[in-house]
Amino acid sequence: GDGLSILDGNQISHFGIxxxxxxxEIYSLFESRSGDIWIGTDYGVSRFDGKSFQHFTKDQGLIGEIITSIEEDSEGIIWFGVLDGGISRYDGSSFVNFGIDQGLIDPTVVRLEMDESENLWIGTTHGLSILSREFQNKITSGEEILSNxxxxxxxxxxxxxxxxxxxxxxxxxxISLGTNQGITRLKYHPEEEPKLRKFEIFNSETGFPVKDLTDGQNGMLLDSxxxxxxxxxxxxxxxxxxxxxxxxxDSTPPQVEIKQVRLNEEIIPWHLLAEGEGSESFSSITDQLITLxxxxxxxxKQELKEKFQGVKMxxxxxxxxxxENLELPYRHNQINIEFSTNELAKPYLIEYQHLLEGYESDWSPILRRTSTTFGNIQEGDYTFRVRARYAGNSVDQPSAWSNEVTFSFTILPPWYRSWWAYTLYAILFLSLIYPLHLFQRNRLLKAEREKTKERELAHAKEIEKAYQELNQTHENLKATQSQLIQAEKMASLGELTAGIAHEIQNPLNFVKNFSEVSHELxxxxxxxxQSGDYEEAKSLAKEIQENLDRISLHSMRADAIVKAMLQHSKASVGNKEPTEINALADECLRLSYHGVRAKEPDFKSDYITQLEPNLPEVEVIRKEIGRILINICNNAFYAVHQKAxxxxxxxxxxxxxISTHRTKKGIEIKITDNGTGIPQDIIGKIFQPFFTTKPTGFGTGLGLSLSxxxxxxxxxxxxxxxxxxxDSYTTFTIFLPLNSTQKPEVL
Structure with missing residues (x-):
């Protein structure tokens, strides 16, 4: 490069090193609101005020050396796009730099643009980044920025x-973007979702003669x-x-069409199966060339026909x-359907929904995937429906959806559930089982009649004898029960009496002895x-006082023993404390997830908390409830891992x-998983000791029982x-009353 030339009327001034x-080497020029000219070079940036230059390089704080673009906001802040580092912000006294470590998509910055809302747009060699005015204000105010x-x-x-x-x-x-693939127009509304629908692309693929835009300042501009x-x-x-x-x-919905139908994930040239033996049409040959x-x-060909024998259309x-009107044997009850639209230029803008009538009741979620698979389809008639739309439209806009395309097929029942199989079952029953049943029934009836009287008499005697024995046993049990209750009471009374006598006897002996001595004194x-020896009388009075102190001391000892025995006889209780259920639930869910991840490195699962705020604290033993939550969460993660x-x-x-909810009487904790589920015939047994659905070695069967x-x-x-x-799931619900401040009495 030769430096900078300035045209002032008819005079040209040249400036170089x-x-x-x-x-x-000059890459960018910019005139600030103050009238200064900023010159971006391959070694930093120079500011020219009309008289002299002021230079800024990496030594003064720039993030790099090659300045490709310069912008200014309404507050006079200067922004520099740097090809070898990112972007730098200059407020007149110091620089703040942003690179890939601060969230920039790429450090190789080619172009900057400040839009009318003062959002800063950064074009790089690996995509586009936007620094909103909101975050710029946080930088100006010195507020700490915690997120990208x-x-x-x-x-x-x-x-x-x-x-x-x-x-x-x-x-x-x-905003208009220039790339090697033409011009892209982006209507940027941060408050709207999704943003992807706002891209409009203009290039040769979309019918516009635009490609390979040039770089350099003002390579693309907007005129008046x-x-x-x-x-x-x-x-x-x-x-x-x-x-x-x-x-x-273009507001016209896309046109959707079914592109391919596969059985058991195998591509099939359908013309070959539709034609008879020994014939091969031009359509069949074309089908083979296109699909295979x-x-x-x-x-x-023969092997393919034998493999799909019984497939009709x-x-x-x-x-x-x-x-058309496909009919499949039961062994081919897995089907894959591919579909697409006439939108070839921007297929990533298309969203699909599909529904297999007879297999599912609701439309699928809105997806961009262009194929779907249905497996283990039971016998019956089915119709596949698919529709498409451009992304960004609301589900409530029916006009945005294309016309539906349908594909119908029938799955035949397996041979053992076919009509001729049931006919055969009936014939076998009538010809073999039913006559045998009649013969056996008649023989048993005849033998039974001969023994009826004897059995009735013997049965009556047995009933009478059993009644007498049962009555006697009942009386014996009542007597035994009374004896056991009385014995238990006497044993308890004896143990208590012996304990009291043993513990209190010594203090009582001291009280008795000192009382007798004091009486003699x-x-x-x-x-x-009476004899007038008052000094000796005072000495005796002092001894009496000391004896009274000893009597008081041993009386207090007896009282302490009684209180201690009463305290010992009370039921023991756990150490409860006010507990925040939300914090405990969140902690246990995470502990469980990371515990399972440590044991199963390939384990993956979403875990979500839905916690009602401002729940009152509950008086519980935190470790007990924590063990229950972790045990149930472990079971939930095990179930989803098994299903996967x-x-x-x-x-x-x-x-x-895991979710929490306040009710009128307490707090509910729900733990829900979309795992394998628990069959209804065993769900009533899961709280029984030693009952488990896990394989041997994976569970004791005591966790839920103890919980x-x-x-x-x-x-x-x-x-x-x-x-x-x-659509399997399992939900465990724990209800804790807010007034649960007592443990059951321990006898």
Whole structure:
């Protein structure tokens, strides 16, 4: 480069390194609101105030050296796009830098643009990032930013190319992007979802002669009439002018069609199965070439027909070979259906919904996947329905959906459930089982009549004898029960009496002895008083006082023994404390998840908390309730992991949810999983000791039993609800009353 030239009227002034410029390689120019000229070079940035240059490099705080783009906001903050580092913010005194570590999609910044709302758009070689005005204000105020301040887009989000060469701000909160794949218009509304629907792409694939936009400052600009001008690398269309007002959005829904039907994941040339033996039409040959990429030899054709023997259809649709009114044997009850639309340029903008009538009752979730598989389909008639729409429309907008395309087929029953099998069963029953049953019945009736009188007499005698024995046994049991109760009372009374006698005897002996001695001392003191020896009387009075102190001491000892025995006889209670159930539930769910992950490295599952805020604290033993929650959460994660391994369904997302809810009388904790479920015939047994559905070595069968007893001890309830099948789930509900401040009495 040769530096900088300034045209002032008819005079041209040249500035280079010799005139004070930082470098002769200039990448960007910008005039600030103050009138200063900022010059971005390959060695930093220079500011020219009309008289002299001021230089800024990495030594002054820039994130890099090659300055590709410069922008300014309404507060006079200067932003620099740096090709070898990211972006730098200069407030007149210091720099703040943002790179990949701060959330920028890529550190190689090509272009900056400040839109009308002062959101900063950053174009890089690997996508687009946006720094909103909200986060810029936080930086200005010095507020700590805890989350990623950037919102980013790339080809996975709908951009045609990740190399952003140009950015132009458009009226109406819109941005125009220039890439090697043409021009992209993005209507940016942060409050709306999804943002993907806002991308509009203009290139040769979408019917517009635009590609290979050039880099460099002002390679794309908006003129005063609202027209976009863009320079390209194309020989035929070197300069492109785009009139946005003449571009009309296509509001027509896409056209959906079924592209392929597979059985048991195997691609089938349907014309080959539809035709008779020994014939091969042009349609069949074309079908083989399109679906398989080759024409099958005779041996493989025969093998294919034998493999799918019994598959019938009325015909094959033209253009796209799809069987009509397909009829399948039961062994081919897994079917895969692929579909697509006429939107070839932007297939990532299409969303689908499908429904297999007879197999499921509701439409599938809205997905972008273009195929679906149904397995283990029972015998019956089915109709597959599919529809499509452009992403971003509301589900409540019926006009956004395309017309439905349907595909009907029938699954025949297995041979043992076919009509002729049931006919055979009936014939066998009538010809063999029923006559044998009649013969056996007549023989037994005859023998029974001969023994009826003897059995009735013997039975009457046995009943009378049994009644007498039962009555006697009942009387004996009543007597024994009375004796046991009396013996238990006497034993308890004897133990208590012996304990009291043993513990209190010594203090009582001391009280008795000191009382007798004190009585003798009183007599002696009276004699000394009568004789006039008052000093000796005082000495005796002192001894009497000491004896009274000893009597008081041993009386208090006896009282302490009685109180201790009463305290010992009370029922022991646990150490309860006020507990926040939400915090405990969240902690136990996470502990359980990470515990399972430690044992099963391939284990994956979503875990969700739905906790009602501001729940009152509950008086419980925290460790007891924590063990119960972890035990049930462990069972839930085990169930979803088993289902994931058994079904091997890529669409299955394991999930465990723990929720809390305040009721009138207490708090409910629910733990729900979408695992295998518990059959209804055994769900009533799960709280029995030693009952488990896990394999040997994976459970003792005591966890739920102990949990049930513990919850009952708080006057609470532990219940289970479950369902098996395709939409299986299990929910355990723990109810804890708010006034559960007592444990059951321990006898």
């Amino acid at each position: 010799e005139q004070g410029l930082l470098s002769n 301040p950037f919102e980013s887009f790339n080809t996975e989000d709908g951009l045609p190319d990740n190399f952003i060469l140009q950015i132009v701000d458009l009226p109406g909160k819109a 009439k609202g027209l976009i001008w863009a320079g390209t690398g194309s020989v035929k269309t070197g300069l492109v002018r785009m009139d946005q007002d003449r571009i009309q959005a 990429g080759r024409r099958l030899p005779a041996g493989e 009325d015909g094959v649709s033209p253009f796209i070979p799809i069987p 009183v007599d002696e003191m009276n004699e000394e008083i 391994k058994e079904t091997n369904d890529p669409n299955y997302i394991p999930k465990v949810v 049930y007893d513990t919850v009952k001890s708080y006057q609470g309830e532990l219940t289970a609800e479950s369902k098996t099948g395709s």
